[in-house]
Each structure stands twice: as C-alpha cells, then as structure tokens.
Amino acid sequence: YNSSLTKPPPAKYGGRHTVTLIPGDGIGPELLTHVRELFRFCCVPVDFEIVSIDSKSTSDDDMNNAITAIRRNGVALKGNIETNHNLPPSHISRNNILRTSLDLYANVIHCQTLPGVRTRHRDVDIIIIRENTEGEYSSLEHENVPGVVECLKIITRKKSLRIAEYAFNAARQNGRRRVTAVHKANIMKLGDGLFLQCCKEVAAGYPEITFDSMIVDNTTMQLVSKPQQFDVMVMPNLYGSVISNVCAGLVGGPGLVPGANYGKDYAVFETATRNTGKSIANKNIANPTATLLASCLMLDHLRLHGYASMIRKAILATVSETRLHTADLGGQGTTSEVVQSVMREIESKGPRTSEQI
Amino acid sequence: MAASSAALSLPKVFRPVLGLGRSGNPAKVWAAAASCRREKSTFVGRIIPPPAKYGGRHTVTLIPGDGIGPELLNHVRELFRFSCVPVDFEVVNVNSSVATEDDIHNAITAIRRNGVALKGNIETNHNMPPSHKSRNNLLRTSLDLFANMMHCQSLPGVQTRHKNIDIIIIRENTEGEYSSLEHESVSGVVESLKIITRYNSLRIADYAFRLAREKGRRRVTAVHKANIMKLADGLFLQCCKEVASGYPDIQFDSMIVDNTTMQLVSKPHQFDVMVMPNLYGNVVSNVCAGLVGGPGLVPGANYGTNYAVFETATRNTGKSIADKNIANPTAMLLASCLMLDHLRLHDYANMIRGAVLTTMNETRLHTADIGGQGTTSEVVQSVMKNIQSGRCKN
Numbered sequence: 137y138n139s140s141l142t143k144p145p146p147a148k149y150g151g152r153h154t155v156t157l158i159p160g161d162g163i164g165p166e167l168l169t170h171v172r173e174l175f176r177f178c179c180v181p182v183d184f185e186i187v188s189i190d191s192k193s194t195s196d197d198d199m200n201n202a203i204t205a206i207r208r209n210g211v212a213l214k215g216n217i218e219t220n221h222n223l224p225p226s227h228i229s230r231n232n233i234l235r236t237s238l239d240l241y242a243n244v245i246h247c248q249t250l251p252g253v254r255t256r257h258r259d260v261d262i263i264i265i266r267e268n269t270e271g272e273y274s275s276l277e278h279e280n281v282p283g284v285v286e287c288l289k290i291i292t293r294k295k296s297l298r299i300a301e302y303a304f305n306a307a308r309q310n311g312r313r314r315v316t317a318v319h320k321a322n323i324m325k326l327g328d329g330l331f332l333q334c335c336k337e338v339a340a341g342y343p344e345i346t347f348d349s350m351i352v353d354n355t356t357m358q359l360v361s362k363p364q365q366f367d368v369m370v371m372p373n374l375y376g377s378v379i380s381n382v383c384a385g386l387v388g389g390p391g392l393v394p395g396a397n398y399g400k401d402y403a404v405f406e407t408a409t410r411n412t413g414k415s416i417a418n419k420n421i422a423n424p425t426a427t428l429l430a431s432c433l434m435l436d437h438l439r440l441h442g443y444a445s446m447i448r449k450a451i452l453a454t455v456s457e458t459r460l461h462t463a464d465l466g467g468q469g470t471t472s473e474v475v476q477s478v479m480r481e482i483e484s485k486g487p488r489t490s491e492q493i
Numbered sequence: 494m495a496a497s498s499a500a501l502s503l504p505k506v507f508r509p510v511l512g513l514g515r516s517g518n519p520a521k522v523w524a525a526a527a528s529c530r531r532e533k534s535t536f537v538g539r540i541i542p543p544p545a546k547y548g549g550r551h552t553v554t555l556i557p558g559d560g561i562g563p564e565l566l567n568h569v570r571e572l573f574r575f576s577c578v579p580v581d582f583e584v585v586n587v588n589s590s591v592a593t594e595d596d597i598h599n600a601i602t603a604i605r606r607n608g609v610a611l612k613g614n615i616e617t618n619h620n621m622p623p624s625h626k627s628r629n630n631l632l633r634t635s636l637d638l639f640a641n642m643m644h645c646q647s648l649p650g651v652q653t654r655h656k657n658i659d660i661i662i663i664r665e666n667t668e669g670e671y672s673s674l675e676h677e678s679v680s681g682v683v684e685s686l687k688i689i690t691r692y693n694s695l696r697i698a699d700y701a702f703r704l705a706r707e708k709g710r711r712r713v714t715a716v717h718k719a720n721i722m723k724l725a726d727g728l729f730l731q732c733c734k735e736v737a738s739g740y741p742d743i744q745f746d747s748m749i750v751d752n753t754t755m756q757l758v759s760k761p762h763q764f765d766v767m768v769m770p771n772l773y774g775n776v777v778s779n780v781c782a783g784l785v786g787g788p789g790l791v792p793g794a795n796y797g798t799n800y801a802v803f804e805t806a807t808r809n810t811g812k813s814i815a816d817k818n819i820a821n822p823t824a825m826l827l828a829s830c831l832m833l834d835h836l837r838l839h840d841y842a843n844m845i846r847g848a849v850l851t852t853m854n855e856t857r858l859h860t861a862d863i864g865g866q867g868t869t870s871e872v873v874q875s876v877m878k879n880i881q882s883g884r885c886k887n
Contacts, residue, residue, distance in 0.1 A: 225723035232721065256654040272687070277724035283691030287725035289670070293681035320772070323630065325623035326675035327685035353779040357807065360758060360783030374718070378776050381751035385758030409755065 153438050156205040156212040157184040161191055162412035163422040164215015170424050170475045171213065171431045177479050180435065180443045185209060189230060191218040199230055203237050212404045213434055215427075216412045228275050231410065236269050238404070240397035241295060242302045243268040243376060245408040247383040247393055252456030253465060257386050263312065263368045264383060265303040266376025268397055270295050273373045291327045291372065296334035302398075303335075303370035304342045315339070317349040318371035318379060331372055356382055384409050391423025391464045392455075394430035396437075403437050405430040416463075420470045423462040425455060428478065442487075450481035551836050554603040554610035555582040559589055560810030562613015564818075565825040568873045569611065572826065575877050578833065578841045583607060587628055589616040597628045601635050610802045611832055613825075614810045626673050629808065634667050636802070638795035639693060640700045641666040641774065643806040645781040645791055650854035651863055653786050660781055661710065661766045663701040664774025666795055668693050671771045689725040689770065694732035700796075701733075701768035702740045713737070715747040716769035716777060729770055754780055782807045789821025789862045792828035794835075801835050803828040814861075818868045821860040823849060826876065848879035 148154075157172075159165040175182055187205045189198040206212045217230040234240075243266040249255055276288040300317075307315050317335040321328040332349055339347035350358070352375045358365065359382050371379065384393045395408030407426040416422050428451050435444035454460055454477045461467025462474065546552075555570075557563040573580055585603045587596040597615075604610045615628040632638075641664040647657055674686040698715075705713050715733040719726040730747055737745035748756070750773045756763065757780050769777060782791045793806030805824040814820050826849050833842035852858055852875045859865025860872065 219720045221719070225727065229720060272718075273721050275721070275723075277722065279724060283728075285689045285725045285728050287687040287689065287722050289685040289687060291683045291685065320670075320775075321619065322617045323627060323671050323673070324675060324685050325673075326677060326683045329623065330681075330683050353775045353807065354809070356754070356776050357779040357783035357788065360780055361787060374772075377718075377751045378754050381755040382758055382780065385755035389759060390755065409751065411752075 152181040152183055153211070153440075154183050154185055154209050155434065155438075156202070156209045156214075157186045158202055158212060158214035158217070159186065159188060160215025160412070161218040162216065162414045162417045164412070166418060166420075166471065167422060167424050167427040168213065168215055170471065171427060174428065174447070174475060174479065175431070178443060178447065178482055180440065182435075182438070182440075184213075189217050191220055191230065194223060194227060199233055203234060206234075206238060206402055206404065210402055211434060211437060212402070213431060214404055214406045216406065216410045218412045218414070225277070232273055232275065234404070235397060238399050238402045239269060240399040240402060240404055241267065241269050241298055242398045243380075243395060244306070244398065245380045245383070245393060245395045247380075247387045247408075249387050250392060250452065250455050252452075252458065253388040253392065253461075255386065255388050257363050260363045260383070260387055262363065262366045262383055263306065263310070264376065264380050265299065265306065265368065265370045266380060267295060267299040267370075267372050268376075269373075271373030289324075289327060289374075291330050293330060293334060296331045296372075297338060300335040300338035300370060303368060304338055304345060307345050307368045308342060312345070312368045314346040314348070314367040316355075316366060316369045317347070318352050318355050318369055318375050319349060320352050320375070321349075322351060328372065335370060352378070355379065359383065359386065381409055389423070389464045390426065391462065392425050392429075394426050394433055396430070396433050403434075405434040405437075420472055421463050422471050423464050424471050424474055425451060428475075446482060446487070447478070450478045450485070453481050453485075454478050550579045550581055551609070551838075552581050552583055552607050553832065553836075554600065554607045554612075555584045556587055556600055556610060556612035556615070557584065558587070558613025558810070559616040560614065560812045560815045561820040562810070564816060564869065565820060565822050566611065566613055568822050568869065569825055569829045572845065572873060572876065573829070576841060576845060576880055578838065578845075580833075580836070580838075582611075587615050589628060590618055592621060592625055594631070597631055601632060604632075604636060604800055604802065608800055609832060609835060610800070611829060612802055612804045614804065614808045616810045616812070623675070630671055630673065632802070633795060636797055636800045637667060638797040638800060638802055639665065639667050639696055640796045641778075641793060642704070642796060643778050643781070643791060643793045645778075645785045645806075647785050648790060648850065648853050650850075650856065651786040651790065651859070653784065655761050655784050658761050658781070658785055660761065660764045661704070661708070662774065662778050662781060663697065663704065663766065663768045664778060665693060665697040665768075665770050666774075667771075669771030687722075687725060687772075689728050691728060691732060694729045694770075695736060698733040698736035698768060701766060702736055702743060705743050705766045706740060710743070710766045712744045712746070712765040714753075714764060714767045715745070716750050716753050716767055716773050717747060718750050718773070719747075720749060726770065733768060750776070753777060757781065757784065779807055787821075787862045788824065789860065790823050790827075792824050792831055794828070794831050801832075803832045803835075818870055819861050820869050821862050822869050822872055823853065826873075844880060845876070848876045851879045852876050 159168050187202045219229045245264045247262045249260045270290050272289045274288055274290045279285050319328040319332050321332050363386055390409040390411050393408035397404045432444045432448045460469040460474055460477055462469050557566050585600045587600050617627045643662045645660045668688050670687045672686055672688045677683050717726040717730050719730050788807040788809050791806040795802045830842045830846045858867040858872055858875055860867050
C-alpha cells in the first residue's frame with residue numbers, strides 16, 4: 137500500500153529509525169514481542185521505544201506520555217488498549233483519545249483474500265477508508281432527563297472533505313477504478329447528507345474514478361453475498377467499524393488483517409479489528425499474521441520497502457501452509473511456530489546481506 | 494371477554510397522550526408510567542387481536558408503497574382471493590413525491606382504525622429538504638411500533654454459503670439513531686442526536702425475553718457499542734441486564750456490534766435471539782438477510798402495543814426491478830402469512846406458508862436474486878397450484 141501523503145518521520149539517526157511501541161493489553165504484548173524478535177533477526181534498522189499504558193489506572197499520565205512519544209517519533213505500532221467497563225463514563229477510551237489527539241483522521245484497511253486461507257468468498261480485494269476522529273465516536277453524551285440519554289454524532293464539512301480527498305487520492309495512487317461512499321442519508325439527512333455531499337464535491341475533481349454511494353444496510357447485505365463488486369469504500373466512523381469487521385470476517389478473521397491510522401504528521405499501525413483478545417492471551421495460540429503485516433505497513437511508511445516486502449513474502453508463504461494455521465483459521469499451530477516459520481523463510485529465501493536490500 | 498374489552502378500551506384513553514411528542518418528552522414518559530401502573534400490557538409482547546372484524550371478515554390496511562411494492566401486494570391480494578382468506582384490504586396510497594403529510598396521516602388513521610397493515614416500502618426522496626421526514630419512519634413512530642421482529646431461517650431449497658441458520662432479531666424501532674433530530678448550529682458542523690431512553694429500552698428487552706420464552710429459545714444476545722457510547726448504549730445494556738434477571742431460564746450475553754458482524758459472517762450458528770437498538774438492528778438484520786439468501790426471502794414484522802404492520806424485512810423499494818416481473822415475491826407472501834398468524838387465522842397462514850416453501854424447493858422457479866430465471870407470476874402461480882392440490886410442507 138502506497139501512502140506518500142504523509143512525510144517520512146524525522147526520528148532517523150545514523151540510519152536507524154525510532155518507533156514508539158505501545159504493547160496494550162491481551163494478546164498485544166506477546167505479539168509485539170514477536171515483532172521485535174523478528175526485526176532483530178532480520179536486522180531491520182528500527183529501534184522501539186516502549187511506552188506502557190496501564191488500562192486500569194484513571195490518571196491520564198500514561199496516555200500523555202504515549203502521545204508525546206509518538207509526537208517525538210512520528211510513527212507507532214500498538215496493541216489494543218482495553219477499555220474498562222467498570223470505570224465511570226467520563227473515562228474515555230484510550231484508543232480513542234490517541235486517535236483524536238494525534239488527529240489520525242484516516243483509518244485504512246486493505247482486505248484481501250490470502251492464498252492458502254480457505255474462505256467462503258474468493259477474490260475479495262477491498263480498501264476501506266474510514267473517518268477516524270469524529271462521527272459517532274465523539275464521546276459527547278448527556279442525560280438531561282433521568283432515563284433519557286442523548287448521544288451526539290458530529291459530522292463536519294472540513295473533516296468529511298479531508299477524508300474524501302484522502303480516499304480519492306489513495307484510489308488514484310493505487311490505480312483503483314471506483315470509490316463507494318457508505319452512508320445512511322435517507323434517515324440522517326443533515327449528518328450523512330453533508331458527508332455524501334462532500335464526497336460528491338471531491339469526486340468531481342477526479343474524473344477518471346467512478347463514484348457511487350450506497351446505504352449502509354444494503355452495503356452489508358451486498359458484502360455478504362457479492363463482495364467482489366466493491367473496490368474502495370469511504371465512510372464515517374461507525375459504519376467503518378462495522379464494515380471493516382464484516383470484511384475482515386470475509387477474508388478469514390481478525391487475525392489476518394492489518395490496519396493503519398494516518399494523520400497529517402503521524403501514523404499508527406495496529407490490527408484492523410482492534411481486538412484485545414483477552415481470552416487467548418499468553419496461551420501461544422493467537423494469530424500473529426495481522427500484527428506482523430501491520431509492522432510491514434509500518435516499514436513501508438518508513439520507506440524501508442526492501443525489508444517490508446521481504447517480511448511480507450515470508451508471512452504469505454507461511455500462511456499458505458495449512459499445517460501452520462492457528463486456531464482461528466481452523467488449524468492447531470501455535471504463535472511461536474508461525475513466527476519461527478517466517479524466520480526460516482527469510483533465512484532461506486531472503487537476501488544474504490543487508491546491502492542487497 | 495370483559496377483561497379483553499376492558500383492556501381494549503384503556504389504550505384508547507391513553508392513545509392521544511402517548512401519541513404526542515418524541516421519546517424523551519417528560520410528558521410521554523409520565524404518561525407511559527401512568528398507564529403502566531394501571532395496564533400491565535404496556536410491557537407485554539402479546540397483542541390483542543384487532544377490532545376490525547365484522548361478519549367473520551377482517552379488514553386490513555394495505556399501503557402499496559413504491560417500486561416493487563404495488564405489484565407484489567397485488568399478487569398477495571390475488572392469492573388471498575384464490576385461497577378464500579377472510580381478509581378485506583383497504584388500500585391507502587401514499588404519494589412519496591409530494592411534500593405534504595396528508596397521505597401518510599390518512600394511512601396512519603386507517604391503520605388505527607383497522608389495527609393491522611401490510612405495506613410496501615415508501616421511497617424517501619433525496620431531493621426534498623431535510624425537513625421532509627422519511628414516511629416509513631413517521632409511520633413507525635406515530636403508531637409506536639416499538640419492536641421490529643425478523644426471523645432469519647435458511648430455506649431448504651435455497652442454496653447459501655451457510656446452512657441451517659435460525660436467528661431471531663429484535664430491533665428497537667422508534668428511537669436511537671432514527672430520531673431525525675439534527676441541526677447545524679455552526680455552518681459546516683452537523684450534530685445528529687441519538688436518543689436512548691430507559692423506558693423504550695426496558696420495553697424492547699422485555700419483548701425480546703418474552704418472545705424468547707414463548708418460542709422456547711435458550712439465549713438472548715444484546716448487541717451494543719457501549720465501549721464508545723458509554724451512556725447511551727450503556728443504558729441499553731443495563732436495561733437488558735435488569736430484564737434478564739427476571740428470566741433465569743434464558744441465558745443472556747452481550748456483544749459489541751463490530752465483533753457481532755464479524756462473527757455473523759464466519760460463524761452465524763452461535764446466535765439465537767438478538768436484541769439491539771435501531772441502527773445496529775438495521776445493519777445486523779441486513780447481514781442476516783444476506784446470509785440466508787437475500788432481500789427477497791425474509792419477511793419482517795413491526796409490533797406495537799395496539800398495532801402491527803407487516804412488510805419485507807430489509808425494506809427495499811426495488812425501483813430498478815419494478816414492473817419487470819422479476820422480483821421475488823417470497824418475502825411479501827411470507828409477511829402476509831405473519832399477518833394471518835397475527836389475526837389468529839393460523840390455518841390459512843400455514844397453508845400459504847407451506848405452499849410457498851414447497852415452491853421454493855423447486856430450483857427452476859427461483860427468481861433472479863437467488864440465481865434462477867423464474868418470473869414473479871410463475872412463482873405465484875406455483876403457490877396457487879400447491880394450495881389447490883393440497884401439497885403443503887409444514
């Protein structure tokens with residue numbers, strides 16, 4: 137995936153990049169440890185600055201430290217931070233705070249059927265671009281009358297134009313033919329109506345790309361029956377959450393798809409479906425593919441394309457081997473077996489010295 | 494008999510009060526609470542059979558709608574006449590292109606009179622100003638049809654990627670994201686309100702658990718996004734939990750909507766009964782409809798305390814296939830069977846349902862949306878033949 141919309145980050149000294157690493161909760165820490173192991177093995181010139189966030193504490197210090205570290209380094213790789221339901225509603229989701237503070241306005245998920253993974257649908261290749269900072273995730277709620285809660289969904293012209301511009305630009309750069317806007321403007325006429333209008337305005341500036349729109353309920357139904365009709369999709373925050381999860385389910389599950397959050401100055405990489413995976417944590421059964429592919433996206437962003445394609449090829453070769461599939465793909469492999477296999481692939485097929493990369 | 498007529502008369506007293514305002518209007522909350530004390534049936538899922546029955550024949554309001562609605566409802570009428578079903582239809586047309594609300598208010602009055610309606614989807618014209626509300630939405634909120642029930646079952650003759658799906662989806666039908674309350678305080682910034690009330694959430698949760706118990710279901714799953722919308726979906730979830738404690742025989746769990754859609758796409762058999770607010774209900778019901786074969790197969794029902802309106806589950810207008818004789822009539826025919834069940838005409842309902850399912854088994858009669866080349870009229874003719882010969886599959 138090509139994203140020359142964000143500049144390469146400044147934290148590069150002596151040819152080595154510094155990247156913030158946020159382990160998160162659940163399966164995050166173990167999978168990110170595997171990523172570090174793999175990078176060390178491949179001699180990737182990236183140093184990780186680890187910033188831990190304790191999801192149980194109510195103070196904001198951890199979050200502020202993490203945000204400052206990402207501002208300093210420009211790039212981050214993170215696991216999902218758990219949102220504790222027992223804390224009062226004023227305790228906003230940490231992941232959300234990170235996205236809005238750094239203004240990571242575009243969440244890009246590329247769902248592709250991987251060869252070697254058996255799914256009900258073939259040849260799915262959809263890029264989902266989801267507005268990441270506003271919409272239903274504004275966390276603005278109040279209870280004026282007891283028993284009646286009002287939750288605000290905010291759509292602004294500026295952010296809708298920005299995300300539409302990003303989507304069309306990305307479609308053009310990746311040689312895509314069609315952009316579909318997903319909305320519910322028949323019911324939320326002003327809100328989604330504004331979003332749709334902004335998309336139409338931006339579409340006028342890209343005549344070679346076909347633009348159409350579809351209502352979210354029809355979209356999900358079409359996705360389940362004929363997903364091959366979709367190319368690039370752009371949508372507000374909540375629909376993005378649902379549709380990216382549907383597409384992830386179509387290509388094989390949460391363990392396979394990486395996600396990227398881009399802002400003007402920063403980029404944060406994680407798994408597409410943002411699961412904590414508490415129930416499978418520390419059991420060596422989690423699928424590392426999504427996190428490993430996310431680290432490849434990060435390497436692409438750092439312009440270390442040689443390392444990125446080397447690791448990606450090795451991961452795809454490993455995923456093709458059915459006996460190494462983890463439990464979520466229907467196999468019995470363990471996380472460490474998968475990572476070992478990736479390392480072996482790199483050793484046997486990769487370049488001999490780092491000068492060849 | 495006296496009890497039922499007393500119960501029938503009470504709602505009429507409170508109807509004008511309950512019909513006013515939007516959810517969240519303190520007057521409505523109070524009125525509902527007041528009626529709650531006197532008439533327990535506010536929270537009851539069971540609906541009293543409608544009053545419009547004279548000489549053994551029921552009168553049902555028919556709203557043709559737009560797109561494929563009129564032609565499919567004509568087929569329904571044809572079929573009912575053929576099967577001698579004791580139902581008369583009062584046809585009320587709603588013109589979707591005019592800005593006045595007279596048509597829809599006529600329709601609402603007709604439904605209030607008859608108690609039951611069968612409708613096609615009314616198109617929402619995008620070129621009208623935002624003050625022109627969706628007619629379907631207006632109908633649902635005015636009649637307080639708080640529960641949308643959709644039963645997704647894999648039909649035996651239809652080939653799908655997943656087999657043996659059997660999920661009941663209960664969706665809150667009147668509030669949530671569909672409140673149509675939006676404003677643009679600052680130019681370029683739109684605020685859209687999503688309303689969740691305790692009263693409506695308790696009501697829908699009660700309906701869901703009651704239905705689950707009646708149908709012998711083991712598990713109810715609440716679908717929400719309370720990690721982000723803590724107050725709103727948190728309130729919904731809390732109401733569901735409170736109601737769940739009164740039904741110890743039914744297992745209750747909850748799932749976040751994005752995880753739910755992903756699970757539905759990979760392993761739909763884990764779901765039994767699902768209850769959720771309005772927007773998630775829309776998305777999840779369309780995903781499930783897609784899983785069992787598409788929008789042409791699944792009927793939907795909207796229930797309120799006093800009224801019931803039946804339509805297709807996914808509420809499509811089908812403009813592009815209108816009047817071409819290629820639309821799938823199954824959803825509408827099954828919706829009419831749900832209506833007959835509601836009118837306590839179970840024999841007719843089972844007869845027609847059996848005939849429709851027998852027709853669905855024949856692959857050569859499948860319409861274009863399920864991969865065949867049959868026409869609408871062929872399907873309806875086949876249903877009639879099955880009824881005539883008495884070959885019914887129950």
